[in-house]
Amino acid sequence: MSEFVLNVNGAPLHVNAPPQESLLFVLRNHLNLTGTKFGCGEGQCGACTVLINGRATRSCLIPASAVSNAKIVTIEGLDQNGKLTAVQQAFIDEEAMQCGYCTSGMILAATALLSKTPHPTDEQIVAAMNGNICRCGTYPRILAAIHRAAEARRGERAQLTGGAR
Amino acid sequence: MNDSEIAEFECFQDGSWGSSRLPDVHVDRRDFLKLLGGGLIVCLTPHSAGAQESGRGFGRHELPKDVAAWLHIAADGKVKVFTGKVEVGQNIRTSLAQQVAEELRVPFDSITMLMGDTEFVPWDMGTFGSRTTPTMGPQLRTMAAAAREALMAMAADRWHVDAAKLTAADSRVIDPAAGHSLTYGELTRGQNLVKVVSGKVPLTPATGWKIAGTPMPKVGIRDFVTGKHKFPSDIVRPGMLFGAVLRPEGFNATLDSIDTSAAEKMPGVKVVRDGDFIGAVAPDVYTAQQAVAAIQAKWTVPEQPSNANLFKVLKTATEPGGGRREGHLTGSVEQAMATADLKLEERYTVQYIAHTPLEPRAAVAEWNGSNLTVWTGTQRPFGVRDELMEAFNLPESRVRVIQPDMGSGYGGKHTGEAAIEAARLAKAAGKPIKLIWTRREEFTWAYFRPAGLMEIRAGVHRDGRLVAWEHHNYNSGPSALETPYEVPNQIIQYHPVKSPLRQGSYRALAATANNFARESHMDGLAHAAGMDPLEFRLKNLTNPRMRAVLQAAAGRFGWSNARSTPTRGYGIACGTDKGGYVATCAEVEIDPAARKIHIRRVVEAWESGAVVNPNGIRNQIAGAIVQSIGGALFEAILFSNGRILNPHFAQYRLPRFADAPQIDVVLLDRKDLPSAGAGEIGIIGLAPAVGNAIFAATGTRLCNMPMSPSAAVPGEPASPLKC
Numbered sequence: 003m004s005e006f007v008l009n010v011n012g013a014p015l016h017v018n019a020p021p022q023e024s025l026l027f028v029l030r031n032h033l034n035l036t037g038t039k040f041g042c043g044e045g046q047c048g049a050c051t052v053l054i055n056g057r058a059t060r061s062c063l064i065p066a067s068a069v070s071n072a073k074i075v076t077i078e079g080l081d082q083n084g085k086l087t088a089v090q091q092a093f094i095d096e097e098a099m100q101c102g103y104c105t106s107g108m109i110l111a112a113t114a115l116l117s118k119t120p121h122p123t124d125e126q127i128v129a130a131m132n133g134n135i136c137r138c139g140t141y142p143r144i145l146a147a148i149h150r151a152a153e154a155r156r157g158e159r160a161q162l163t164g165g166a167r
Numbered sequence: 168m169n170d171s172e173i174a175e176f177e178c179f180q181d182g183s184w185g186s187s188r189l190p191d192v193h194v195d196r197r198d199f200l201k202l203l204g205g206g207l208i209v210c211l212t213p214h215s216a217g218a219q220e221s222g223r224g225f226g227r228h229e230l231p232k233d234v235a236a237w238l239h240i241a242a243d244g245k246v247k248v249f250t251g252k253v254e255v256g257q258n259i260r261t262s263l264a265q266q267v268a269e270e271l272r273v274p275f276d277s278i279t280m281l282m283g284d285t286e287f288v289p290w291d292m293g294t295f296g297s298r299t300t301p302t303m304g305p306q307l308r309t310m311a312a313a314a315r316e317a318l319m320a321m322a323a324d325r326w327h328v329d330a331a332k333l334t335a336a337d338s339r340v341i342d343p344a345a346g347h348s349l350t351y352g353e354l355t356r357g358q359n360l361v362k363v364v365s366g367k368v369p370l371t372p373a374t375g376w377k378i379a380g381t382p383m384p385k386v387g388i389r390d391f392v393t394g395k396h397k398f399p400s401d402i403v404r405p406g407m408l409f410g411a412v413l414r415p416e417g418f419n420a421t422l423d424s425i426d427t428s429a430a431e432k433m434p435g436v437k438v439v440r441d442g443d444f445i446g447a448v449a450p451d452v453y454t455a456q457q458a459v460a461a462i463q464a465k466w467t468v469p470e471q472p473s474n475a476n477l478f479k480v481l482k483t484a485t486e487p488g489g490g491r492r493e494g495h496l497t498g499s500v501e502q503a504m505a506t507a508d509l510k511l512e513e514r515y516t517v518q519y520i521a522h523t524p525l526e527p528r529a530a531v532a533e534w535n536g537s538n539l540t541v542w543t544g545t546q547r548p549f550g551v552r553d554e555l556m557e558a559f560n561l562p563e564s565r566v567r568v569i570q571p572d573m574g575s576g577y578g579g580k581h582t583g584e585a586a587i588e589a590a591r592l593a594k595a596a597g598k599p600i601k602l603i604w605t606r607r608e609e610f611t612w613a614y615f616r617p618a619g620l621m622e623i624r625a626g627v628h629r630d631g632r633l634v635a636w637e638h639h640n641y642n643s644g645p646s647a648l649e650t651p652y653e654v655p656n657q658i659i660q661y662h663p664v665k666s667p668l669r670q671g672s673y674r675a676l677a678a679t680a681n682n683f684a685r686e687s688h689m690d691g692l693a694h695a696a697g698m699d700p701l702e703f704r705l706k707n708l709t710n711p712r713m714r715a716v717l718q719a720a721a722g723r724f725g726w727s728n729a730r731s732t733p734t735r736g737y738g739i740a741c742g743t744d745k746g747g748y749v750a751t752c753a754e755v756e757i758d759p760a761a762r763k764i765h766i767r768r769v770v771e772a773w774e775s776g777a778v779v780n781p782n783g784i785r786n787q788i789a790g791a792i793v794q795s796i797g798g799a800l801f802e803a804i805l806f807s808n809g810r811i812l813n814p815h816f817a818q819y820r821l822p823r824f825a826d827a828p829q830i831d832v833v834l835l836d837r838k839d840l841p842s843a844g845a846g847e848i849g850i851i852g853l854a855p856a857v858g859n860a861i862f863a864a865t866g867t868r869l870c871n872m873p874m875s876p877s878a879a880v881p882g883e884p885a886s887p888l889k890c
Contacts, residue, residue, distance in 0.1 A: 097782060101572075103256075128825050134823075137577070143789070
């Protein structure tokens with residue numbers, strides 16, 4: 003066992019876990035952040051996607067002890083004081099899910115995409131999201147949700163900069 | 168009952184039934200009724216004698232034993248509905264609540280559906296076969312309508328007026344003449360009322376629906392975008408440890424020797440052995456899995472079939488005489504074939520495929536003395552309870568199965584393996600245990616969609632009329648085996664087989680296989696007869712519902728202008744089962760140099776009677792189209808000698824974003840017809856429509872699913888196309 007501190011959703015959290023235990027299972031089983039899902043444990047489905055220093059990352063393949071200096075954001079850390087992010091709201095508005103098990107990973111992957119590419123084309127969305135599996139097959143709705151979130155963020159930015167113009 | 172327990176029950180109202188915030192695991196049902204507080208309980212008992220009866224004081228009585236469903240209207244007007252059906256992503260939590268709200272005349276958000284907890288919901292066989300909408304829907308509507316009538320009768324008593332002069336709306340009974348009203352809560356306040364319904368109650372026709380029939384969003388959707396929803400694998404119990412199970416090297420293996428000493432020496436590990444069952448528990452998943460990996464076991468795996476000889480096995484391993492043999496014989500196929508102007512005979516196959524729900528089988532088991540509670544993902548909570556009762560020799564009263572809304576199933580989660588394994592580990596460890604199957608376990612130790620061999624021969628008169636149809640299905644099943652076309656001479660036969668691999672339910676069952684074979688064959692006949700495939704189908708169809716979806720899909724797709732070229736093919740197919748009618752048009756792009764195909768556009772028309780939730784159905788149909796791409800083009804379980812050769816997502820390709828075509832769902836709403844289930848049959852149109860599009864473009868008929876695997880499936884001819 004080893005002791006280390008993870009910076010998750012802006013808070014330092016103390017962990018005592020085997021050094022090889024994956025970030026996914028440390029989040030889920032040691033820190034009780036179960037919003038991050040186990041889908042395959044092989045980095046192939048994206049259900050376990052979290053943001054590590056802003057990058058969409060598979061938490062199932064990384065030992066937690068290896069990211070003790072990184073900024074980790076999970077699905078539980080997106081909404082602020084009950085206000086959902088544009089991506090979360092867009093997934094609701096498009097009802098971009100059926101069972102919802104892939105949703106956490108999809109939202110974090112989409113969040114990373116939009117922070118790098120604020121107005122992605124269909125092709126850019128497909129390229130960025132192709133590692134995330136939705137077995138219920140809601141890809142077209144997720145695509146629509148990402149476009150909707152991009153529009154909403156454009157609107158927010160326009161509001162913020164509106165006074166300066 | 169103290170206040171804290173009551174407060175915990177209030178958690179039910181957020182819709183997250185089965186979360187870790189549930190009250191203590193064993194609550195007597197009578198205590199539970201007391202906890203619900205005053206109000207009106209309505210039970211539906213389909214088998215009870217007598218039309219309707221009612222009584223008072225449910226706090227002292229058990230509910231009737233054969234109750235099919237029940238609901239409770241509290242003093243604050245909140246409604247709790249109890250049903251044994253489960254929510255697995257098909258959105259029945261929403262659509263059933265819509266139907267109750269409709270008949271009860273209450274706002275949609277006053278309804279909470281309590282589902283899949285064997286302690287509190289009425290027994291139910293399970294959630295499969297598209298039965299929720301056609302059976303549970305009308306049952307809940309009947310119950311809700313009876314509740315509304317009871318409340319109106321109570322108001323009539325209180326006001327000394329004729330109940331027929333009253334109306335109900337927005338959780339109130341209204342006397343329009345007198346200009347006053349009472350809320351449902353006001354009518355029942357301070358009383359414990361029970362009403363038992365067993366007769367027929369007039370239901371609101373779909374043409375009058377205001378809440379049912381609308382695109383209501385998924386209940387509790389916010390919890391899915393914030394990570395708050397607790398899936399079965401998310402349940403946490405105090406003191407819980409984690410389990411892992413030692414798996415044999417292959418199917419039907421026998422254990423020769425085992426050495427667990429290294430695993431037992433690992434700190435925090437307890438090795439569990441119970442007959443052939445061997446596993447380990449530890450404080451964390453990594454250690455539990457390391458412990459199992461450290462167990463030295465030697466197995467003997469017998470020789471078994473593989474993909475290479477699969478269809479030979481299926482053809483010869485039929486159960487002679489015995490078993491279920493569904494089918495029929497009409498007229499004389501022999502005579503009709505002798506005089507047919509055009510004949511076509513073909514053999515079609517489908518491989519075993521895996522459900523691969525993104526949430527693998529998972530369970531949390533907790534023993535409290537000899538009481539067992541298991542949270543698990545299953546389509547059959549009562550079936551899993553039976554399995555647990557048998558495995559641990561427990562009476563029904565000592566086993567509780569709770570099914571939190573789970574990460575899908577597609578027919579794959581009917582059985583309770585993970586529940587039993589977690590319970591074994593928990594019993595030995597003396598602690599609650601969480602067990603989540605690995606993806607490899609999910610691919611290997613669950614069950615598969617059956618492989619199947621379909622042999623069809625058919626004859627057509629020169630005017631395009633079908634005269635003979637013979638269709639044999641080996642192993643995959645009898646669903647949608649009957650042809651929807653008018654054919655005077657038929658032999659239709661299902662041949663059950665001893666399957667080399669463990670197999671079971673899969674979304675739409677064998678309707679996918681049988682429809683692929685039949686609709687591919689129909690396409691082949693149309694081309695051979697020189698007729699347009701749509702025209703050929705319509706010529707041989709009288710069923711107006713099937714004709715309507717075909718024409719709707721073709722119209723939206725622009726079928727009449729679709730001219731296939733060597734690089735772009737257009738195909739059409741239709742089908743029906745379980746009260747759903749589907750027609751699918753597909754546009755396929757082909758790169759002849761790379762031999763690659765890509766499905767570009769799909770139009771699917773769907774009709775399943777009155778639409779309860781158009782948003783939910785559109786989601787189901789579009790999802791079914793995407794899911795079916797896998798089985799149509801690239802999914803196949805590769806196996807040999809009792810071993811699965813591709814038990815990982817890296818080796819077993821699933822539909823991804825890049826595979827999803829542009830999808831257009833045409834929804835036909837037949838308010839004059841009863842609602843049928845819409846979760847399954849949308850899957851059966853795509854494969855033949857795509858195969859037919861490939862044929863239209865290339866002249867090559869692909870008869871084996873998957874039609875374009877990245878590598879040839881042993882035993883199958885290599886496909887000229889790949890994905």
